[in-house]
Amino acid sequence: DAGVTQSPTHLIKTRGQQVTLRCSPKSGHDTVSWYQQALGQGPQFIFQYYEEEERQRGNFPDRFSGHQFPNYSSELNVNALLLGDSALYLCASSLEGEGNYGYTFGSGTRLTVV
Amino acid sequence: AQKVTQAQTEISVVEKEDVTLDCVYETRDTTYYLFWYKQPPSGELVFLIRRNSFDEQNEISGRYSWNFQKSTSSFNFTITASQVVDSAVYFCALSEIPDSGGYNKLIFGAGTRLAVHP
Numbered sequence: 001d002a003g004v005t006q007s008p009t010h011l012i013k014t015r016g017q018q019v020t021l022r023c024s025p026k027s028g029h030d031t032v033s034w035y036q037q038a039l040g041q042g043p044q045f046i047f048q049y050y051e052e053e054e055r056q057r058g059n060f061p062d063r064f065s066g067h068q069f070p071n072y073s074s075e076l077n078v079n080a081l082l083l084g085d086s087a088l089y090l091c092a093s094s095l096e097g098e099g100n101y102g103y104t105f106g107s108g109t110r111l112t113v114v
Numbered sequence: 115a116q117k118v119t120q121a122q123t124e125i126s127v128v129e130k131e132d133v134t135l136d137c138v139y140e141t142r143d144t145t146y147y148l149f150w151y152k153q154p155p156s157g158e159l160v161f162l163i164r165r166n167s168f169d170e171q172n173e174i175s176g177r178y179s180w181n182f183q184k185s186t187s188s189f190n191f192t193i194t195a196s197q198v199v200d201s202a203v204y205f206c207a208l209s210e211i212p213d214s215g216g217y218n219k220l221i222f223g224a225g226t227r228l229a230v231h232p
Contacts, residue, residue: 004158033219042118042205042222043159056219088157092220103220105151105159 004106006091012112013081019111021076025093026104032074033103034066035090043090049074050096078111086113116141118208120223127196128231135191135226137206143167148182148189149207149220159205165189166211196230203227 005024013019025032031050035043045058049068063079072093078085088110092103117140127133139148150162163173165182173180177194193200207220 035220040224042120042207042224043220045219045221048219058219090157090159092159103159103161105161107156107158110157 004091004093004104006089006106006109008109009107010110010112012114015081015083015113017081018077018079019081021078021089021091021109021111023074023076023091023093023106025072025074025091029093029095029104030072031094031096032068032072033092033094034074034076035092036060037088037090037108039087046076081113083113086111116143116208116210116221118206118221118223120206120226122226123224124227124229126229126231129198130195131230132192132194133196133228133230135193135204135206135228137189137191137223139187139189139206139208141187141208141210143210145211147209147211149209150180150189150191151205151207151222153203153205153225155202162191193228196228198230198232201228201230 003026007022033048034046036046037043046060047054047057052068065077068074088108090108091106094103119138146167148165151159152162153159163180170182170184179192181190203225205225206223209220210218
């Protein structure tokens, strides 16, 4: 049973560019959350998608946007990249209403902005 | 506002030593979940435990044990007889319990890097 799959694993972008990160949730999961983890810090919540809609958002600017597809997979888009956007981006999936288990996290996409 | 504090940035121990990772949280919610996750060098967060705020019973799982004290807003994690494979970054996290079930966002602490030396 595949867990959460994220692609690409590593990415280098230039300041001002745009980037798209992808996430396939664990089989049977329908909710996807995205987190940003800067070096040496804990993950910070970006947003959560359920039924193809963003239903909760953290304290991130509009440059960060996302999408969830009918097959529950998700994309995270970041526009006008800043050096400070360099981080590990983690995707976590869960099953709405499951109630008894935590999220399943992917291994993340390491984004470097130069 | 919700907040999680892990005051220990790094801990270094020799194999077979016991080690306790501290976690202090702040929340105005009366119902919430507390978590511990392990992050090995590969990057994924590995779920270790979830504790409901209603359940203050301590839990033991093999060499791992957790001490939840609501009176001091602490949820500490102890590894007994540590092993080199325990080396990782450990995160404590807090989440409120939404009315609709499922999980709300996780609020993470800054993490504690544990190095276990042979």
